[in-house]
Amino acid sequence: MHREYDEQFRSFCIPTHRVIGALIWDSRYSLLTVTLAGFGRAIAEVGAVIIVGGNIDHLTRVMTTAIALETSKGNLALALALGFILLILALSVNAAVYALRASARRLSYA
Secondary structure (H helix, E strand, O other): OHHHHHHHHHHOOOOHHHHHHHHHHHOHHHHHHHHHHHHHHHHHOOHHHHHHHOOOOOOOOOHHHHHHHHHHHOOHHHHHHHHHHHHHHHHHHHHHHHHHHHHHHHHHHO
16 A cells, blocks of 8 residues: 555655555555454464464463363363354454444445
């Protein structure tokens, strides 16, 4: 984005903080998409978490590794409950982003 608008910003002598604000505002949907992709990868990752951080209770255990651990221990009720919580969390974030995008679309048409 900066390469695309750099000459225009320099020709208008716009200060750096205003340039950063304009670039962030103009690329807000791209940034939101990247953030959601990162969130999706983080919430669904099991293998990398176990390889990098292990599965230490109260230190490096995340929800996905807890689900894998409880399933392997045979505690399917707890694993299923954690899975439902994880699913509700992911759906809530996506619903919030969808609502935000829909409201922004309505404002842009007004």
